[in-house]
Amino acid sequence: MSVVLEDIVKRFGNTVAVDHISLAVEPGEFVVLLGPSGCGKSTLLRIVAGLEAPESGAVRVDGRDVTALEPRDRDLAMVFQNYALYPHMSVAGNIGYPLRVRKRPQAEIDAEVLKVAAKLGLAELLNRRPKELSGGQRQRVALARAIIRRPKAFLMDEPLSNLDARLRVETRFELKHLQHELGAATLYVTHDQAEAMTLAHRIAVMRDGRVLQFDTPFNIYNRPANLFVAGFLGSPSxxxxxxxxxxxxxxxxxxxxxxxxxxxxxxxxxxxxxxxxxxxxxxxxxxxxxxxxxxxxxxxxxxxxxxxxxxxxxxxxxxxxxxxxxxxxxx
Amino acid sequence: MKSAAKYLVACAALAVSWAPIYWMVTIALKREIDQFASPPLWFAFTLTWEHFHDAFFVRSFGREMANSAVVAGGSTVAALLLGVPAAYGLARLQWPGSLGERVGFWILSTRMLPPIVTIVPLFLMMRELRLLNSLLGLALVYTAFNLPFVVWMMRGFFDEIPRELEEAAMVDGETRLGALLRVVLPLSRPGLAATAVFCLIVAWNEFLFALILSQTDASITLPVGIASRVTQYKIEWGSMSAAGVVAMLPVLIFAAAVQKHLVRGLSLGAVKG
Missing domain, CATH: 2.40.50.140 (Nucleic acid-binding proteins)
Known part of the structure; x- marks a missing residue:
């Protein structure tokens, strides 16, 4: 269950958002795209999800070329920065939605929802609406909705950035453990170097639509490939x-x-x-x-x-x- | 003191706007001899239902009202069916260059000319299509008339719904159409209701096109019917007022039902940049 990007290019008007990026997320690997805002990391993630079409290049999931496929046919799950919970559905409705769309039997959906909700500590909240939840709880519902269908890979777009600082650190640990438990390839976008360092197996540091260095957190920190990477990671810098x-x-x-x-x-x-x-x-x-x-x-x-x-x-x-x-x- | 003055102004405004309605209602309920009494009988007059009886059982206001309902209802449904997908397309799909903005403006621009200038071409087109004096013809015209409004109002509502919701739905397994039907439309229900009521009210009250495009007894709508009681010999104030009172009711009910959304719909974009 790997995700491979081959020579992806994406332009918006005259701006090059993604400039010939090739990248591989190995099975079970946690890869973080790290960079300042506007570096193209979110665009790259959306290209993998199928929400943007690349100008050229290919996206392969598990060896299969999915570049021309609709988002729903790629078998990926995505967690959005603002969680994108369906406001008109209960927590249970939100979590079970990916299975409901796929027309699984209701009994199976209910059982899966209970299982995932228990794993993420949401069992008591299943009948609530998203607007009745705290930020941390919403974040968990978004995670639950992503993992319920056991997708080939997870895509996460700054999923922790709307949490307060303490909850963010706590959730970081949980996320790391969850990813280890599920063993699914994960592509994670953030501008927070602490998240990148703590979560990633490998970090791709991006700027201006290019990957400047793609390596383990240790190597990125101790053997930065250029001035930008050296200055971007580490606090104080x-x-x-x-x-x-x-x-x-x-x-x-x-x-x-x-x-x-x-x-x-x-x-x-x-x-x-x-x-x-x-x-x-x-x-x-x-x-x-x-x-x-x-x-x-x-x-x-x-x-x-x-x-x-x-x-x-x-x-x-x-x-x-x-x-x-x-x-x-x-x- | 300040708030007392505020109430005073509000009451004055209310009195001004209610006066004609009050007058219509009382005329509908007065005997003909009392209608023009001088000084006017504001409160103390003999109640009669004869004008309502006359309007709906002797005259043909009942049928005219049914015609209005068919035309207004039909054109509203048609305008929504055509306008909602158009609004979604303008709000969400990628258009090359500034084409989306231009198409949007072009749609809106059809409302920028006074309706009367389109009357002659419309009359000729309807004649060629043999749709004069037909409810279908009138409904078509109202659909065209309401369409820009539907597109622009619904586009505003769609713009307010976060894109990520649809994107989440599509990653979760929906087609774009599925995401529209099961995520976007349920969330834009208030907007749909407000838009529908607005269309209904416009079509229900429309007079100009109805007057020109339908003239047979079988095809005229209520506003035209009411106006036609101004005859060469006599103005039938009583039955006109009675019909007016009844014509007002559905609009009042609808407007009250969606009042909250209507205000939100009309002030759209005022809060969120």
Missing amino acids: MNFIGLPGNGTTLGVRPEDVEISPVPFEKGQPATVYAAEEMGNETFIRISLPAGERLTARVAADVRPDFDAPVWYRFRAGRTHLFDTKTTEAIQ
């Missing part, structure tokens, strides 16, 4: 320092910037610009003599004063080098 003369840019993550209040080996002098105490760690922004600023991530007990002198150095082997012009990483 990677420090970049233009190296004079040779047209390269040095990148170093805040956790790889070591700070000391006293001079230490290979340490360079700087001053504290400002510090942010997060409770479990502290982010220190330091000013270099040349005027550049770097962020360092240090232990929570480090509490420097404004303008205090500090010394810094980069952790050995933890710096990244990029070609400033092409923005590509230099190995």
Whole structure:
């Protein structure tokens, strides 16, 4: 049960939304399309669903070319950002809808609805209308409606973005476990790097209709292919320092910037610009003599004063080098 | 004090709009001799039902009312059957370039000319089709007349329904038509009701086309029938008023039934950009 995209192109007027993208979601794999808004990730997902037609290229589900098929013939399930629950149907009606459309016997539908509702903790809510549910409950109904028919693959368009921060983290875990349990190929769109890092087996980082890097979260974080990927993932984001003369840019993550209040080996002098105490760690922004600023991530007990002198150095082997012009990483 | 003034203004407005209706109702219930009494008899007069009897049992208002019902009902159903799919197409389907907007505007533009300028061509067309003096001909004209309204009003209602609902339905296994029938239309029921009532009212009250296109006793509609009681010798105020009172009732009932949706339908787009 794989989903394969081959050289997909989609234009809206003169704007290229998807620019020759090829991508494969292996059976059971959780792939996240990550990028800023307008990067084409949602369009790509909608092309897979059959809600948009690509200008060229092919979509294969389980080896079968579905590019010309209607959404209903692709055997995929989709969870929408606003959940798209049918307001005129009860929760049970919503969950059972995909089976009802397929004219399954009512007894079977009822049994399946009960089973899925129990799995997602919706058993008590089956007779409610969507408008009587909380955001989290609506989100679960949307998930239940997607999983009831055991589709070949799941498509999810920012399904957590309408939840409040705490519920989002909680639901993230549940989603991850659910996907593992169902073992279905999943293509998931988000602009939230934390969601991408925590959920994905592989992340496709997108910008301007292109995939800039398609790799595991570990590799994306530790071996970013270019400046954009390096800067987009990680919070606080990677420090970049233009190296004079040779047209390269040095990148170093805040956790790889070591700070000391006293001079230490290979340490360079700087001053504290400002510090942010997060409770479990502290982010220190330091000013270099040349005027550049770097962020360092240090232990929570480090509490420097404004303008205090500090010394810094980069952790050995933890710096990244990029070609400033092409923005590509230099190995 | 402020609210007292507000009520005063509201009552004055109400009095102005109710006065002719009140006058019609009382004329329908007054003996002929009391109708033009001077000073006018506002409240104290002898009640009589003779004008209602005259209108519906002696005159042919009963049949004219049935004609109106057939024409108004038929044209409303036809306008909805044609207009709803058109509205959906304009609201949802992809049109090349700005063609969708242009078609929409073109449909609306048919309402921008005064109806009277179409009377002569319509008369000639109906004559060629042998549809003069027929309910079908009149219903066709009303359908054409109401169609732009149906398209534009329903398009507004469709625009308000999130696209994702249909898309979810299509991914869940519906065809586009299935999604329209089982998801979009049930959700646009208030809009359908408001649109239907609006069409009914327009067709029920229409006078100009009816006057020109149907002139036989068997084919005239109520507004024309009422007007035809202004004769060379006499104006039959009593039976005209009685027919007017009865003609008003269905419109009142319909409007009351969908009042809530009608207001929403007419103020559409005012809230949501």
